[in-house]
Amino acid sequence: MAAPFRSRDGLSTRPAAYGGNSDEIQLRIDPMHSDFDDEVTGLRSQVRKLRDVAQEIQTEAKYQNDFLNQLQMTLIKAQAGVKNNMRRLNQSIIREGSSHVMHVVLFALLLFFIVYFFSKFSRR
Numbered sequence: 001m002a003a004p005f006r007s008r009d010g011l012s013t014r015p016a017a018y019g020g021n022s023d024e025i026q027l028r029i030d031p032m033h034s035d036f037d038d039e040v041t042g043l044r045s046q047v048r049k050l051r052d053v054a055q056e057i058q059t060e061a062k063y064q065n066d067f068l069n070q071l072q073m074t075l076i077k078a079q080a081g082v083k084n085n086m087r088r089l090n091q092s093i094i095r096e097g098s099s100h101v102m103h104v105v106l107f108a109l110l111l112f113f114i115v116y117f118f119s120k121f122s123r124r
Contacts, residue, residue: 093100
């Protein structure tokens with residue numbers, strides 16, 4: 001068999017030395033193609049860059065996760081405050097009756113008449 005697994009120039013396979021039916025293969029590198037060192041160095045630098053990018057992504061993900069956790073805690077505290085204030089407001093309405101609605105209606109009517117008279121006198 002004349003190198004059935006030949007993949008690139010300079011690389012060829014041969015059966016393992018301790019038995020021909022193993023799944024292992026041995027590679028023989030042709031000395032004419034010595035630019036593999038340059039390729040390995042280039043690949044190492046690319047892997048290093050990818051590792052740095054992955055670490056930056058991990059750092060950013062941790063930062064955003066912490067920010068979301070803080071935001072969630074703030075939202076929970078705000079919801080508790082609103083719920084507490086609503087409970088107090090409801091208790092106040094029950095205790096004092098619904099006279100505050102009458103005050104709001106009277107204020108709106110007073111404001112309407114003030115605007116009406118102001119517009120009436122400003123035309124002259």
